[in-house]
Amino acid sequence: MKKIIITIDGFSSCGKSTLAKQLAKELNYVFVDSGAMYRAITLYFLRNHVNTDSSEDVIKALTNIELSFEYNDRTGKSDMYLNDENVEALIRDMLVSENVSTIAALKEVREFAVEQQQKMGEKKGIVMDGRDIGTTVFPNAELKIFMTADPHVRVERRFKELYEKNPDITIEEVKRNLEMRDYMDSNREFSPLRQAEDAIVLNNSNLTMAEQLKTALKWVKERSATLIM
Ligand code: CDP
Numbered sequence: 001m002k003k004i005i006i007t008i009d010g011f012s013s014c015g016k017s018t019l020a021k022q023l024a025k026e027l028n029y030v031f032v033d034s035g036a037m038y039r040a041i042t043l044y045f046l047r048n049h050v051n052t053d054s055s056e057d058v059i060k061a062l063t064n065i066e067l068s069f070e071y072n073d074r075t076g077k078s079d080m081y082l083n084d085e086n087v088e089a090l091i092r093d094m095l096v097s098e099n100v101s102t103i104a105a106l107k108e109v110r111e112f113a114v115e116q117q118q119k120m121g122e123k124k125g126i127v128m129d130g131r132d133i134g135t136t137v138f139p140n141a142e143l144k145i146f147m148t149a150d151p152h153v154r155v156e157r158r159f160k161e162l163y164e165k166n167p168d169i170t171i172e173e174v175k176r177n178l179e180m181r182d183y184m185d186s187n188r189e190f191s192p193l194r195q196a197e198d199a200i201v202l203n204n205s206n207l208t209m210a211e212q213l214k215t216a217l218k219w220v221k222e223r224s225a226t227l228i229m
């Protein structure tokens with residue numbers, strides 16, 4: 001089967017990364033979690049107290065940031081590295097979640113991340129999830145999926161995930177953060193979260209992991225088949 005580019009966009013905690021990982025494993029594709037890149041940049045900005053009101057300071061900070069993904073044998077997925085430091089756990093922290101949408105809205109930050117993301121897709125055989133992947137990063141992708149899930153399902157999923165690491169977290173805190181990020185991501189000036197016109201919607205509120213994978217694989221086969229002809 002010819003290798004294609006698969007984009008998965010959608011609101012927070014819809015299960016985009018889960019589906020992206022499933023597809024990458026099944027198809028032997030590269031999986032890129034673009035949100036992890038914005039989270040790592042945010043961690044750097046927070047640690048270094050970067051003044052986000054100054055374009056000059058933002059550009060200077062970005063020149064000091066090197067992002068990479070490295071496969072972790074133990075977890076079976078790639079970890080995010082910021083300047084050679086494994087920051088996979090740190091970037092999932094609430095402090096990063098509270099600031100990431102502000103940092104990700106900056107024009108300079110978007111240009112920095114999008115350029116690297118586009119390079120990763122040059123050889124195709126990639127599945128990338130995020131907010132603007134089907135619209136800005138890979139507008140010509142062969143398969144674009146826009147994922148949705150009912151808001152209460154999303155809050156519960158994310159709460160469960162975070163509670164395992166931090167039992168002090170409350171469901172209200174998680175709900176507030178998802179609502180705030182979804183609003184900011186959808187209303188920002190550069191590359192807002194939008195469903196691409198040619199994206200297929202996948203609502204996974206009532207789907208099992210196996211069902212969502214089966215649905216997406218059917219689409220991959222259909223899209224790849226049209227390429228061969
Ligand atoms: O896992 P979750 O869906 O909650 O978020 P994420 O994919 O880790 O992304 C974290 C944040 O990064 C989002 O809320 C956006 O503000 C930003 N982001 C973005 O602006 N563009 C992307 N392509 C991916 C993430």
